[in-house]
Amino acid sequence: MTAILKVSGVTVRFGGIHALDDVSFEVTPGEFVSMIGPNGAGKTTLIRAITGVVQPQSAEIRLSGREISNLPTHKRSRLGLVMTHQIVRPFHSMSVLENVIFAAGHGRIQSVFGAMVSFDLSRERDRAMKLLGLLGIAEMADKSVRGQPLGVIKRMEVARALALEPKLLLLDEPLAGLNHIEAARLADTVADINRRGTTIVMIEHNLGEVLRVSERLVVLDNGRKIADGNPNEVMRNPAVRAAYVGKDETDAAA
Amino acid sequence: MGIYEVSLATIVLINIILALGLNMITGFCGQISLGHAAFYGIGAYCTAILAKAGFPPAVTLLCGLILAGASGVVVGLASLRVREDFLAITTMGVGFLFLGIVRQQEALGGELGISSIPSAGMSKIGFMLFVLVLAALAAAFSLFIKRSWMGFAFDAVADDEDTARVLGLDVAAYKLSAFAMGTAMAGLAGGLYTYFARFIVPDDFGFITSITVLSMVAVGGIGSVFGVMAATVVLTLMPEFFRFISDYKLLVYGALLFTVMRFAPGGLAGFLQTALRIRKARGETG
Numbered sequence: 001m002t003a004i005l006k007v008s009g010v011t012v013r014f015g016g017i018h019a020l021d022d023v024s025f026e027v028t029p030g031e032f033v034s035m036i037g038p039n040g041a042g043k044t045t046l047i048r049a050i051t052g053v054v055q056p057q058s059a060e061i062r063l064s065g066r067e068i069s070n071l072p073t074h075k076r077s078r079l080g081l082v083m084t085h086q087i088v089r090p091f092h093s094m095s096v097l098e099n100v101i102f103a104a105g106h107g108r109i110q111s112v113f114g115a116m117v118s119f120d121l122s123r124e125r126d127r128a129m130k131l132l133g134l135l136g137i138a139e140m141a142d143k144s145v146r147g148q149p150l151g152v153i154k155r156m157e158v159a160r161a162l163a164l165e166p167k168l169l170l171l172d173e174p175l176a177g178l179n180h181i182e183a184a185r186l187a188d189t190v191a192d193i194n195r196r197g198t199t200i201v202m203i204e205h206n207l208g209e210v211l212r213v214s215e216r217l218v219v220l221d222n223g224r225k226i227a228d229g230n231p232n233e234v235m236r237n238p239a240v241r242a243a244y245v246g247k248d249e250t251d252a253a254a
Numbered sequence: 255m256g257i258y259e260v261s262l263a264t265i266v267l268i269n270i271i272l273a274l275g276l277n278m279i280t281g282f283c284g285q286i287s288l289g290h291a292a293f294y295g296i297g298a299y300c301t302a303i304l305a306k307a308g309f310p311p312a313v314t315l316l317c318g319l320i321l322a323g324a325s326g327v328v329v330g331l332a333s334l335r336v337r338e339d340f341l342a343i344t345t346m347g348v349g350f351l352f353l354g355i356v357r358q359q360e361a362l363g364g365e366l367g368i369s370s371i372p373s374a375g376m377s378k379i380g381f382m383l384f385v386l387v388l389a390a391l392a393a394a395f396s397l398f399i400k401r402s403w404m405g406f407a408f409d410a411v412a413d414d415e416d417t418a419r420v421l422g423l424d425v426a427a428y429k430l431s432a433f434a435m436g437t438a439m440a441g442l443a444g445g446l447y448t449y450f451a452r453f454i455v456p457d458d459f460g461f462i463t464s465i466t467v468l469s470m471v472a473v474g475g476i477g478s479v480f481g482v483m484a485a486t487v488v489l490t491l492m493p494e495f496f497r498f499i500s501d502y503k504l505l506v507y508g509a510l511l512f513t514v515m516r517f518a519p520g521g522l523a524g525f526l527q528t529a530l531r532i533r534k535a536r537g538e539t540g
Contacts, residue, residue: 051420053416073419073420074419074420074422074423074424077420077422082420082421082422085420089416089417090417091409091410091417091418092413092414093412093413094409094413102406102407102409102421103421103422105406106421106422106423108403109404109406109407109422109423110424112404112427112428112431115402115403115406115407116399116402116404117402118403119401119402119403164421
């Protein structure tokens with residue numbers, strides 16, 4: 001099957017620091033890939049480079065075969081490449097529902113002149129309500145985003161990303177900051193979204209949930225890809241164990 | 255209505271168009287501008303020159319509007335890379351640049367400005383009614399934009415432009431539209447001012463004017479069309495009734511701006527909304 005996303009040779013330097021060094025990987029349609037690695041490994045930088053928020057020094061990024069590394073972020077998003085941020089970024093002046101309606105209206109706001117003469121929200125409102133239902137937060141729809149617990153906002157952001165009808169959804173630590181019950185519920189929801197046909201790449205530190213729900217692991221350490229494959233095999237890989245627990249400790253344990 | 259009242263009403267209405275223009279940029283789209291008076295001036299000078307060359311008001315006003323809007327797009331393009339306080343400084347610079355250029359140009363009358371501009375060919379009351387119609391159109395246009403998907407997109411840009419971009423919004427195009435529409439309205443206001451005063455000098459379009467307009471928008475409640483119109487009426491008439499205010503305009507408006515930003519960031523509109531909510535809550539419990 002052809003890759004929905006093919007990333008080759010991504011190198012990002014911030015000043016003298018190599019944040020990413022020649023990283024390549026592929027995602028096939030329908031997959032649920034989790035990306036793990038210690039803090040500072042370059043996971044967030046990688047998905048930011050994929051969405052164009054960060055400009056890599058060199059990279060080839062293909063979405064369904066189309067080279068997109070010269071496109072601005074909003075155009076990549078229109079092609080179906082959508083990410084959620086690690087730190088929640090809701091529109092604070094809007095309600096939970098309005099946040100999602102805005103994303104559902106991505107077709108209406110594509111052209112400035114089109115947006116100027118369109119007023120109807122009903123179709124977008126229906127779609128947004130369905131998505132909030134899917135994420136289990138329909139009852140919060142009309143509440144202001146301000147003062148909502150993190151769990152609700154994280155779910156709202158996933159709904160908002162889905163409203164853009166992504167081909168590929170990039171989630172940056174969706175479970176961070178949630179307690180283990182909330183985290184397990186959201187992980188199940190994400191797995192359910194994947195079963196409904198959305199390809200997902202998820203950065204996550206919560207290894208328990210990652211191993212429970214994902215089909216494939218990509219491991220980064222120090223800006224390099226050190227492993228890629230079946231979760232159980234990857235976790236048995238000595239390089240991965242070393243990156244996680246530190247070399248000395250594994251030696252000591254062995 | 256005496257001549258004095260008619261003049262006051264006309265200047266209030268002109269200021270409403272001017273302030274609604276800034277409200278489009280700062281209120282709707284969240285882009286601060288401290289140089290709005292420059293576009294007011296561009297409209298005024300363009301109209302004055304064409305009027306003296308013998309063109310009728312319909313042509314001169316339209317040219318003023320278009321020239322100011324086009325300059326707005328140019329300044330907007332230059333400002334796409336800067337945000338918030340840097341944008342404030344940049345637009346302030348544009349204001350001073352405009353003054354600096356106008357003061358040096360013989361063709362624009364230099365410090366002495368342009369005088370004996372022909373009238374719009376209407377009586378004072380007729381001109382006031384003409385401005386009233388245009389101000390009503392400006393208000394209707396503002397409400398129209400606010401309720402459209404464009405207004406929704408402006409909200410998103412004002413709120414968090416990075417997120418808006420990630421959600422597929424062409425942020426630059428929306429900022430430029432806000433600049434184009436807002437500065438075009440300022441240009442129209444400038445043209446109307448030219449026909450109203452029939453004598454313009456560079457100082458009419460200086461920093462004090464920019465701050466005054468910004469005060470109108472902030473005091474009215476950033477983004478609220480009716481709030482901005484109410485504040486414009488009050489802030490335009492205040493110096494007429496209290497002469498000392500016009501002597502210390504920058505001081506008074508600066509203090510006002512600071513007070514509103516610090517204690518009531520929602521302005522009059524926000525204040526009223528809070529008051530209504532409290533009353534409603536009391537009504538429900540009591």
